[in-house]
Amino acid sequence: MSPVADVFEIIRLSDQVWFLFATLAVVGGAGAAFSRNLVYSAFALLAALFGVAALFAWLSADYLAITQLIVYVGGILVLFLFAVMLTNRITEVEGSNPIVGYKPAAAVSLGVFGMLAYVAVSTDWKTLPVTSRFETTAPIGDMLLSTYLLPFEILSVVILGALVGAVVMARKEMKN
Amino acid sequence: MDQLAILQVGLKHFLFLAALLFALGTYTVLTRRNAVGVLIGVELVLNAANINLVAFSHYVTGGLAGHVFALFVIVIAAAEAAIALAIVLSIFQNFKTIDATKIDVMRN
Structure with a gap:
């Protein structure tokens, strides 16, 4: 073989x-x-x-x-x-x-990658035993409306404001 | 089989992959002159963070807290993309360019 x-x-x-x-x-x-x-x-x-x-x-x-x-x-x-x-x-x-200044950018991103990869590989992560698959959708819905209700509501207002602001900024100015 | 342990996927594989995507995103953000290109790099960085959140949730903490935070990150990314692209369009209407190195009216 x-x-x-x-x-x-x-x-x-x-x-x-x-x-x-x-x-x-x-x-x-x-x-x-x-x-x-x-x-x-x-x-x-x-x-x-x-x-x-x-x-x-x-x-x-x-x-x-x-x-x-x-x-x-x-x-x-x-x-x-x-x-x-x-x-x-x-x-x-x-x-x-077009790209600009690729040498310092490559140095920075290689440095970031090296540091992150070193930490990821060298750390002795305390992992759980492998679990079987379980349902996620319904528990996520429960958590969004109980434990994480406040961030969920804040996020709703944030994205509403962001989308309205995007429309206001992107439209053409009306000239009289 | 010890030398083949690297081929058995675990948490470290996800962290390594996320580091790679993060570095690619950083490189994109730092090198692009086109503002839309910069935003594409930001999306790569956010995706790398999401991979880490879900991988830690699956391998370390159990439960679904990581999933919920990844969901929040996706929503923030959507808001960021909408706002940033609206700004890009507005800049294009005013300056007729979206080259980030040429939009410097406030310099000096």
Whole structure:
């Protein structure tokens, strides 16, 4: 048996799926970070958001995965694409996403990544024994209306104010 | 099988992945001149934080508190994106550009 097939027999199927989703998220993130075309950047962000939603589902956070898809992919990403199309002339889409000062930025982000990865790998995390899947949607609803009622209400007012403010700022001024 | 323990997914894999996404988001925020590009980087950073919240909730604390906080982060991200893109559109109407290095009327 070839070594490659051997490795695939040892890794559990769920872990193989995890690596697939993680690759999707990282490739999407890298595309969003390095693409010179803003439209490609936005679509790479779409791949990254799908990957993160799949990882939520992998962690049996089904409600969060669906929320991620509806709010991010259905809402925020469409908003980004609207903003791209409203602020760039179609002929200028090529090279519409120039970068500046990539050397210090690469140093900073590599430093941040090194520090976070070192902490993540070297710490002896006290993990729980693996639990079986359980329902999340109904308990989240209960928690939002009991333990986390105050932040939930504040957040409702915040997003209402934000959306009204966005409409006020984005509309064209009426000239008399 | 010890050398293959790295291939058995656990909390550290999620933290490593989130660190990678966070670094990519930081790089995007720092290098983009287009304001919409900067916002795409912010979304990557918020997603990395969300992965950490849900992974800790699953592997360390149990329960659903991490899920609820991730939900709050998603809502904040939606509000942030709406406000920021409205500001970008307003800037574009006034300056005819969204290059963050050229919007400097308040300099000097």
